[in-house]
Amino acid sequence: MLLTVTPNPAIDRLLIVPGFRHSDVCRVAERIDSAGGKGFNVTRAARTLGVPVRACALLGGENGRQIAALAQAEGLEGVWSWLSAGESRICLLITDPEARDHLTINETGPTINPADWSAFIELVWQQACGAAFVAISGSVPPGVTPAQYLELARGLPPEAFVCIDTSGPTLDAALDLPVDLLKINMHELSAALGRTITTPDQAGAAAAEVMRRGPRRVIVTLGAQGAVAVDAHGAWHARTPPLDPISPVGSGDAALAGVIAVLHNGGSLAEALRMGVACGAANTLMVGAGRMRRDDVVRLHAATDLTALR
Secondary structure, three states: OEEEEEOOOEEEEEEEOOOHHHOOOOOOOEEEEEEEOHHHHHHHHHHHOOOOEEEEEEEOHHHHHHHHHHHHHHOOOEEEEEOOOOOOEEEEEEEEOOOOEEEEEEOOOOOOOHHHHHHHHHHHHHHHOOOOEEEEEOOOOOOOOHHHHHHHHHOOOOOOEEEEEOOHHHHHHHOOOOOOEEEEEHHHHHHHHOOOOOOHHHHHHHHHHHHOOOOOOEEEEOHHHOEEEEEOOEEEEEEOOOOOOOOOOOHHHHHHHHHHHHHHOOOOHHHHHHHHHHHHHHHOOOOOOOOOOHHHHHHHHHHOEEEEOO
């Protein structure tokens, strides 16, 4: 089983607004609310791939209750830790599918007190005891320090395969953790290492550098250029043919789900990278984060080019 961990969940509110970029007053053609946050996106994509998955999230207030209800309505299995005070955030995605245009507006989330964070990590540790894989995804809410984030990761069962995808100060701290897999995009990696990374070769070299600090495997997503994976056995680059994407939101999370799906079944990191890139690309062909069609995944997986970097 895969356990996904979302420290800073949200109501993802998708507004389909034709022509929003070029108008002072717009009308919403459709509104879609979903349980959101990167961990929920991974959960949704993993479920599409047939991976047994359970979500664990820190929820607060009426928004938190709505997130739990949305997850249940979608068929996402989950367990929740509840804040003593405060409201889970709402994140807006405004999109014009015809123009392939979108705008994302993310709230920061509620401020977390130490007692609520401790209760959350105790729940995560408890749920992780029955999980083969644990994926901790996304930002942390205000009030949670990098040291508290590291406490969460370090307390996971040693037999669990731990994946981390985060950013900012928590990413800086996680670079020195001996986690099984660190998933990062090229912009986050550039900021963390203080140099620009734009090509697969640069990403491969940077990932190898990060591995010497702690993580056992590193995957760097490169947008339209695909992604690079590095472990002790080699480095690989995978890329799909050019696409006409509708929205890239959630593609990195879908990619992580694809990687875990292959590793969960005993596959190699190289083949996991190929599946991850296919899933990330399939996500761009739909509106909504972590959503993809199985037939798109199959088609794109067959068309994805996988090459060794060294």
